[in-house]
Amino acid sequence: MISRRGFLLLGVAGVANAQLPPNIAEIRKAALQEAIGKVTGNAQVRKGRVKLDIPPLIDNGNAVPVTVEVESPMTQADHVKAIHLFTERNPQPYVFSAHLGPRAGKARVAARARIADTGDVVAIAQMSDGSFWQESVKVIVTLSACLEEGLI
Amino acid sequence: MARVVVNVPAEAKKGEVIEIRTLAGHAMETGFRRTQLGELIPRDIIRSLVCTYNGVEVFRAELHPAMAANPLLSFTTVATESGTLEFRWTGDNGFSATEKASIKVV
Numbered sequence: 232m233i234s235r236r237g238f239l240l241l242g243v244a245g246v247a248n249a250q251l252p253p254n255i256a257e258i259r260k261a262a263l264q265e266a267i268g269k270v271t272g273n274a275q276v277r278k279g280r281v282k283l284d285i286p287p288l289i290d291n292g293n294a295v296p297v298t299v300e301v302e303s304p305m306t307q308a309d310h311v312k313a314i315h316l317f318t319e320r321n322p323q324p325y326v327f328s329a330h331l332g333p334r335a336g337k338a339r340v341a342a343r344a345r346i347a348d349t350g351d352v353v354a355i356a357q358m359s360d361g362s363f364w365q366e367s368v369k370v371i372v373t374l375s376a377c378l379e380e381g382l383i
Numbered sequence: 384m385a386r387v388v389v390n391v392p393a394e395a396k397k398g399e400v401i402e403i404r405t406l407a408g409h410a411m412e413t414g415f416r417r418t419q420l421g422e423l424i425p426r427d428i429i430r431s432l433v434c435t436y437n438g439v440e441v442f443r444a445e446l447h448p449a450m451a452a453n454p455l456l457s458f459t460t461v462a463t464e465s466g467t468l469e470f471r472w473t474g475d476n477g478f479s480a481t482e483k484a485s486i487k488v489v
Contacts, residue, residue, distance in 0.1 A: 321449050326447055327446050329442070329458065334463070
């Protein structure tokens with residue numbers, strides 16, 4: 232006969248299994264890669280030129296200040312066309328896509344994001360010459376933006 | 384009518400890069416949260432912000448549920464001529480808000 236403690240443990244395990252697919256990390260990674268692929272058209276994304284400023288340790292994932300700055304002269308011939316921000320562990324990888332032009336003067340966008348869990352945050356810049364640059368930062372989140380079970 | 388705030392310098396030198404900060408009062412409901420009864424709360428977010436400078440688009444952003452509530456966006460533009468900057472937010476459930484700010488370029 233099953234003990235009371237054993238029964239309770241079974242119940243807890245059952246709930247966890249029902250809500251979280253076991254390979255959730257891979258699913259999230261694949262979603263991130265797919266989202267990046269959609270933006271870049273599977274072009275090569277090089278590291279550098281982008282500066283992603285985000286606190287490495289986040290107390291509250293509900294409003295995380297993020298600043299993305301891209302090295303660019305911002306002239307008609309050479310400017311940043313778009314800045315995209317993605318997170319690895321959110322239910323959806325997208326955060327924002329900002330479209331700029333030479334009239335921006337400086338390629339700098341700041342916003343506040345929701346970040347669900349410890350993982351990578353990726354900023355991608357699309358240049359007017361068609362090249363893509365990125366920076367990825369690993370952040371640690373102590374209070375998640377989505378506390379509901381089954382999301383993280 | 385939703386409350387929105389924009390911060391644009393009142394005066395700038397010609398050719399100067401000015402910083403613009405915008406804030407819209409909005410819960411940015413993600414569509415992933417549930418009520419205590421387990422029902423999904425439908426998504427209700429601001430999807431885009433467009434900024435035009437004397438009628439010419441200078442900045443556009445698409446927002447997703449991962450933007451924090453009361454979405455704040457800060458960006459830059461070159462002060463080219465005196466005139467108005469117009470900001471337009473649009474979102475789910477027919478959400479729409481506009482705000483204008485005038486700038487004097489010397």
